[in-house]
Amino acid sequence: MVYAVKATQEKKKMATEPPTKCSRTDHQSAQLASYKGSPLELKCVNTIRTLAADMVQKANSGHPGAPMGCAPMAHLLWSATSASGAGRNHSAASPNWWNRDRFVLSNGHACALQYVMLHLSGYEDSNMDQLKAFRQIGSATPGHPENFCTSGVEVCTGPLGQGISNAVGMAIAAKHLGATYNTPDFPDIISSKTYVICGDGCLQEGISSEASSLAGHLGLGDLIVLYDDNHITIDGSTDLAFTEDVNMRYEAYGWQVITVDDVANGLDDLRAAIEEAKKVTDKPTLIKIRTEIGFGSPNKQGSAASHGAPLGLTEIETMKSRLYGMDHEKSFFVDEDVAAFYKEQAQEGDKARVTWEANFAKYKKAHPDKASEVERRFKNELVEGVFDDLSTFVYGKDKANSTRKFSEACLNAVAPHVPELMGGSADLTGSNCSNIKGAGDFQKDTPKGIMVRFGVREHAMAAICNGMFAYGGIRPFCATFLQFAGYALGAMRCSALSKFGVIYIMTHDSIGLGEDGPTHQPIEMLESLRAMPNMNVVRAADLNEMAAAYQIALNCVNTPTVICCTRAAVSPLEHSSRDKAMKGGYTVIQEEGEGAPDLVFVASGSEVGPCVDAAKALLSEHSIRSRVVSMPCQEIFLEQSKEYQHSILPGNVPTLSVEASSEHGWHRFSHAQIGMTRFGMSGPLEQLLDIFGFGAENVASKGKQLVEFYKNLDGNVPDLNARPTFINFKGSSTGH
Secondary structure, eight states: OHHHHHHHHOHHHHHHHOHHHHHHHHHHHHHHHHOOOOHHHHHHHHHHHHHHHHHHHHHHOOHHHHHHHHHHHHHHTTTGGGGTSSOOOOOOSSOOOOTEEEEEEEEGGHHHHHHHHHHHHTTTHHHHHEEEETOOTOSSSOOSSOOTTSSSSOOOOOOOOOHHHHHHHHHHHHHHHHHHOOBTTTTTTTTOOOEEEEEHHHHHHHHHHHHHHHHHHHTTTTTEEEEOOOOEEEEEEEEGTOOOOOHHHHHHTTTTTEOOOSSSSSSSSHHHHHHHHHHHOOOEEEEEEEEOOOTOOTTTTSSSSGTOOOOOHHHHHHHHHHHTOOOOTSSSSOOOHHHHHHHHHHHHHHHHHHHHHHHHHHHHHHHHHHHHHHHHHHOOOTTTTTTOOOOOOOOOSSSSBBBBHHHHHHHHGGGOTTTTTEESSSOOOHHTTOOOOOOBBBTTTTTOOOOOOSSSSSHHHHHHHHHHHHSSEEEEEEEEHHHHHHHHHHHHHHHHHHHOOOEEEEESGGGGGGGTTTTTTTHHHHHHHHHTTTTTEEEEEHHHHHHHHHHHHHOOOTOOEEEOOOBBBOOOOTTHHHHHHHTEEEEEESSSSEEEESEEEEEEEGGHHHHHHHHHHHHHHHHHOOOEEEOHHHHHHHHHHHHHHHHOOOSSSSSSEEEEEEEETTTTTTTTTEESOOHHHHHOOHHHHHHOOHHHHHHHHHHHHHHHHHTTTTTOOTTTOOOOOHHHHHHHHOOO
């Protein structure tokens, strides 16, 4: 036993000591001898491994293990068919080429792998200086992939499961656009494939199950997922919590499943698997690839120790001495033959793009209308007159209705002018009023359809819409109850972060949904969404404001919009205005007489009507001159000039906010609030709104009390506008 311990200690000592020239030669020769492939191929794969390890080491932060294990996959995905690679079409010279094959690194913590491949392929954002600046402020190589930061990165990944779900959206977009714009004489205008690398964590997240199930149902044959089956998570072996049969699971979803047992000693099996995946066009493919995390690391290969921390300088030096073609004395090094190989692969991608561009030029002559439309769509430009058919509510003539019905009217008014509008509901189409009349369903056999039946999959629905937007040429929308935005919140956050103008239609937006009770009544959701940067939340009070909501949503290409809608009818407003609502907040009822008002009500959505009634009652019964401000969108209002904001909300006049939601967030606009401070109840909506204080009588009573409160303080009303605004961020305004 003593000798065994001593032998283990000696072995560990040998592994951590600087290697001798003899040991370097022996280890590298042994790896080459066991490798079933060319020496250059092995050297290329090892270069990917060592560059990734160098990046993490220099940053003193990151995840080296997955890039080292996945390096063989990346090599094939970035190699042309002429070099026996996957032949994925992409172009460093034109990263946004429409028909490029998309690549998504779903396990975004492995982003060193993607940056290395972008560097080797000639993407300037990922030059060697940027690799050395990995995870540093202002670099184009952030700690997880960010689509707005790095050319060649399609989506923000890192929250596991988002990327593979985005990829389903990309595959939907490609299939729909191809069916819409390809012609018998030009069958390949849109013919891209979507490739994904994902890990165990992605497949454990529930969102991947939702998205993969839908992908199988839709038969997305141009979606190819390479699953890094390395058996390791942060806590240790996947056996701790993940022992399901992934192959059987994906076969049940309707996917083709292929298993590759080894990529460390040769790539022929993976090559064959990718070629098989490309041949199958009626179902997506999962290729389960057995890898070892941290491959090449003498002490950390195959263990969680290589997952989320630098390997250490000595460990990297020893690793390089053992990997064929590597020099243990050099860091961030790409040998000339490796650089030349990847340059040649990049040139093949550029040739494919140039060929496509020449073909598209011919397409433009043969099909000018189709070509013009698809160009406009990929430029995110709207046609002239897109908002001309939006209706105007005529007070005293038009009937009261719920804002979800007004939303339906607006959706159907713009849809004929916006063929790129594509989406659907999470199995609540009728309740959400989110059907585009006369539009066909997008299904396996009807890919021209624009209505996507997402099923009861809210989280995947939002992530799929992100992927559809990222692909280009699509303005996705999706719908559910506002409370169920909680299911979708992770993906909605990615919409905002990624600057994807996804349109979210969220109905049943308050306790006013009634009998379904507190499980379905959103209380905190509005404030949760409003707290999110780069997210517009619009809660319209009538048809005119709903028209503004759709105009805001479609104009805001780089900001997602949540359109919140009532279940029940709202009070008609005599002085509402689409143009004024476009400013986010405006005076819907002006106070009587001269001078400042005695009281200001500020409200949104269904609570504007009761405020109007309360203002009328206060004037007639107590001579309190009240102004009513409708604020459908706080975010847009705060973008207006200070002069405009102060003209609407003076700040030094008693101001009462009224919204059947959490009162948090209204304090900046009001001195007192009528809002929800507890969960709701089950019951008829009229009774609920009265019990919780949103009826006109209680609104008037609380408004009167607020005025009297400040009168008792000798009229000293704190000026909400008399406070400084600090800008604390010191970075570039073009950043996040």
